[in-house]
Amino acid sequence: MQQKKMTLKGLAQILGVHTSTVGRVMxxxxxxxxxxxxxxxxxxxxxxxxxxxxxxxxxxRTRRSxxxxxxxxxITNPVFPPIVLGIEDELRKHGYVALMTNAGEDQAQQRFxxxxxxxxxxxALILATATRDDPVISHCLAAGVALVTVNRSEDRGRxxxxxxxxxxxxxxxxxxxxxxxxxxMVHLVGPQNLSTGHLRKEGYELAMAANGVPxxxxxxxxxxxxxxxxxxxxxxxxxxxxxxxTAILAGNDLLALGCYDGxxxxxxxxxxxxxxxxxxxxxxxxMVNPPLTTVRISHHAMGVQAAQxxxxxxxxxxxxxxxxxxxxxLVVRGSTAKPR
Amino acid sequence: MQQKKMTLKGLAQILGVHTSTVGRVMxxxxxxxxxxxxxxxxxxxxxxxxxxxxxxxxxxRTRRSxxxxxxxxxITNPVFPPIVLGIEDELRKHGYVALMTNAGEDQAQQRFxxxxxxxxxxxALILATATRDDPVISHCLAAGVALVTVNRSEDRGRxxxxxxxxxxxxxxxxxxxxxxxxxxMVHLVGPQNLSTGHLRKEGYELAMAANGVPxxxxxxxxxxxxxxxxxxxxxxxxxxxxxxxTAILAGNDLLALGCYDGxxxxxxxxxxxxxxxxxxxxxxxxMVNPPLTTVRISHHAMGVQAAQxxxxxxxxxxxxxxxxxxxxxLVVRGSTAKPR
DNA sequence: CTGAAAGCGCTTACAG
DNA sequence: CTGAAAGCGCTTACAG
Numbered sequence: 133m134q135q136k137k138m139t140l141k142g143l144a145q146i147l148g149v150h151t152s153t154v155g156r157v158m159x160x161x162x163x164x165x166x167x168x169x170x171x172x173x174x175x176x177x178x179x180x181x182x183x184x185x186x187x188x189x190x191x192x193r194t195r196r197s198x199x200x201x202x203x204x205x206x207i208t209n210p211v212f213p214p215i216v217l218g219i220e221d222e223l224r225k226h227g228y229v230a231l232m233t234n235a236g237e238d239q240a241q242q243r244f245x246x247x248x249x250x251x252x253x254x255x256a257l258i259l260a261t262a263t264r265d266d267p268v269i270s271h272c273l274a275a276g277v278a279l280v281t282v283n284r285s286e287d288r289g290r291x292x293x294x295x296x297x298x299x300x301x302x303x304x305x306x307x308x309x310x311x312x313x314x315x316x317m318v319h320l321v322g323p324q325n326l327s328t329g330h331l332r333k334e335g336y337e338l339a340m341a342a343n344g345v346p347x348x349x350x351x352x353x354x355x356x357x358x359x360x361x362x363x364x365x366x367x368x369x370x371x372x373x374x375x376x377x378t379a380i381l382a383g384n385d386l387l388a389l390g391c392y393d394g395x396x397x398x399x400x401x402x403x404x405x406x407x408x409x410x411x412x413x414x415x416x417x418x419m420v421n422p423p424l425t426t427v428r429i430s431h432h433a434m435g436v437q438a439a440q441x442x443x444x445x446x447x448x449x450x451x452x453x454x455x456x457x458x459x460x461x462l463v464v465r466g467s468t469a470k471p472r
Numbered sequence: 473m474q475q476k477k478m479t480l481k482g483l484a485q486i487l488g489v490h491t492s493t494v495g496r497v498m499x500x501x502x503x504x505x506x507x508x509x510x511x512x513x514x515x516x517x518x519x520x521x522x523x524x525x526x527x528x529x530x531x532x533r534t535r536r537s538x539x540x541x542x543x544x545x546x547i548t549n550p551v552f553p554p555i556v557l558g559i560e561d562e563l564r565k566h567g568y569v570a571l572m573t574n575a576g577e578d579q580a581q582q583r584f585x586x587x588x589x590x591x592x593x594x595x596a597l598i599l600a601t602a603t604r605d606d607p608v609i610s611h612c613l614a615a616g617v618a619l620v621t622v623n624r625s626e627d628r629g630r631x632x633x634x635x636x637x638x639x640x641x642x643x644x645x646x647x648x649x650x651x652x653x654x655x656x657m658v659h660l661v662g663p664q665n666l667s668t669g670h671l672r673k674e675g676y677e678l679a680m681a682a683n684g685v686p687x688x689x690x691x692x693x694x695x696x697x698x699x700x701x702x703x704x705x706x707x708x709x710x711x712x713x714x715x716x717x718t719a720i721l722a723g724n725d726l727l728a729l730g731c732y733d734g735x736x737x738x739x740x741x742x743x744x745x746x747x748x749x750x751x752x753x754x755x756x757x758x759m760v761n762p763p764l765t766t767v768r769i770s771h772h773a774m775g776v777q778a779a780q781x782x783x784x785x786x787x788x789x790x791x792x793x794x795x796x797x798x799x800x801x802l803v804v805r806g807s808t809a810k811p812r
Numbered sequence: 813c814t815g816a817a818a819g820c821g822c823t824t825a826c827a828g
Numbered sequence: 829c830t831g832a833a834a835g836c837g838c839t840t841a842c843a844g
Contacts, residue, residue, distance in 0.1 A: 188531055193820050193838050193840085220574055231571050525822075
């Protein structure tokens with residue numbers, strides 16, 4: 133049963149034709165160059181031996197691997213799988229595959245992973261790891277590989293990106309709380325080295341100002357990372373510093389879930405004592421207690437767009453960078469209510 | 473800045489030595505074959521040009537790609553990311569990379585993905601998609617690629633696997649409920665074409681029998697898939713068929729979460745009216761309402777073991793198949809209590 | 813319509 | 829210690 137690996141040369145030998153003839157038949161685009169009867173014989177023999185062209189050899193020759201590398205900071209964070217799905221779905225349509233690797237947040241490790249992927253001749257890279265000022269991006273740029281960031285962007289605008297419209301999301305969240313009657317809210321700020329954390333903070337300040345809230349009443353507390361534990365710690369600090377607060381705007385859902393932990397420790401109820409809003413609408417946040425009000429971000433669509441963008445960049449070298457911003461949508465659930 | 477791609481030949485030309493000399497220097501294992509001064513000159517020039525060996529070319533020559541393909545049924549199911557992480561961590565240690573793709577549960581699509589990976593010359597495959605009787609595995613076997621299944625196994629034992637000890641997990645869950653005093657429980661059976669669903673069902677029946685529960689009192693209801701929606705539907709059916717039931721043993725956490733939906737619809741409280749136990753301990757099930765009692769499965773460790781196993785298989789061709797069973801652990805939370 | 817040849821960038825026995 | 833040569837499995841201009 134175990135088939136010996138068949139090659140073009142092997143088939144050509146069996147059939148008594150030249151390898152280039154067999155090669156032409158195997159590629160649908162060049163098949164028409166070969167006589168009908170010959171083509172049929174070749175196809176039949178190939179099928180018989182379960183011939184599978186060696187794409188590595190083809191890539192070596194054509195200098196295109198049809199592989200796009202995808203670098204993730206943390207695959208166990210539920211926002212990334214949908215992005216990955218979107219990327220894969222779109223790439224597959226165009227004959228590309230994704231080679232995705234989890235690099236963590238450590239930049240030395242990320243650089244190592246980038247080098248690994250470049251050594252494997254990826255045609256392009258999609259980074260979900262971008263920081264606002266990212267030496268890894270500089271590294272990629274220096275290597276001259278096609279590049280797109282997804283979910284996060286860098287500040288300098290050297291590379292195209294597909295991101296969420298963070299201002300729009302924050303504005304919806306802020307106005308939802310204001311409409312409920314909240315006058316004392318705290319923004320649990322996400323990491324400032326990431327565009328998401330930074331833009332949500334700016335978005336919060338802009339939205340508050342736009343609604344006439346004085347700057348000194350737009351309270352903020354720093355979260356050290358996008359984790360549940362950081363959310364818990366920041367929540368404790370927030371409620372210590374601003375005991376009058378009746379609502380928390382968390383930088384993302386993980387931070388929001390951490391707030392649930394923190395509030396519970398403090399003996400405060402959500403939403404009766406404190407309302408909580410998250411960001412992302414990750415899976416299952418509708419099942420936590422209470423169901424989380426959150427800004428829904430279109431992660432799958434983001435992946436699709438990122439793939440399209442990177443493939444486009446592959447075709448027309450240059451052409452300028454762009455940023456695609458997807459609109460978020462506030463999903464109101466049980467974690468927000470009128471202030472006591 | 474944008475570096476022209478440097479090759480062995482290019483370097484050799486610049487340095488006035490033969491490509492094979494440069495090649496020997498670039499590989500730490502053969503570096504000692506070259507004179508110290510020459511080696512230093514080569515290294516310096518390589519660094520200056522940011523030389524990065526083309527692994528595709530090397531693979532073509534050596535016939536080893538150092539790539540392991542990983543095929544997933546659903547990356548958005550939270551059990552898989554930790555497995556993937558474990559696989560990647562372990563492979564990286566040995567100089568391999570994972571080429572993972574989401575193939576869905578559709579077998580035609582899976583076969584297509586397998587062919588893609590084989591065409592890209594992966595050295596081995598790790599399947600997280602295995603069904604008990606799996607034509608895709610036959611396909612892989614016919615192609616003669618090294619193979620391991622993870623999380624799920626096939627019935628015929630043709631391929632090595634790393635799985636959870638399902639009997640042990642179910643036994644803990646059943647005995648926990650019996651100890652609480654439950655006498656009327658329903659097993660919400662997972663898909664029977666998957667080893668997990670099948671073995672958990674058998675494990676349930678064995679555990680009940682071992683504890684003296686007559687066969688006809690070991691109630692079961694089929695869930696059509698491992699999804700929240702299937703769990704909801706099966707829960708409704710279960711409570712209609714067995715209104716006396718005071719506990720549900722769900723085939724996995726997704727089904728268990730679906731039970732929460734179903735119970736809510738029926739106006740039943742968990743755990744006061746009905747206790748629920750899940751399987752997997754996926755992220756955040758400690759945060760749902762009520763926190764889910766569930767069988768914790770070591771997904772990350774499963775990934776690590778699978779990677780080790782597949783690499784071992786790569787070294788010593790043949791050597792017989794084996795199954796590695798990891799021990800689960802029951803995590804008791806708020807979704808189980810004494811029956812009313 | 814088909815063939816002969818060169819070459820993608822490596823590795824590795826074989827000489828010397 | 830270094831070089832010359834062959835070859836991994838393809839693709840693709842160039843002939844005829």
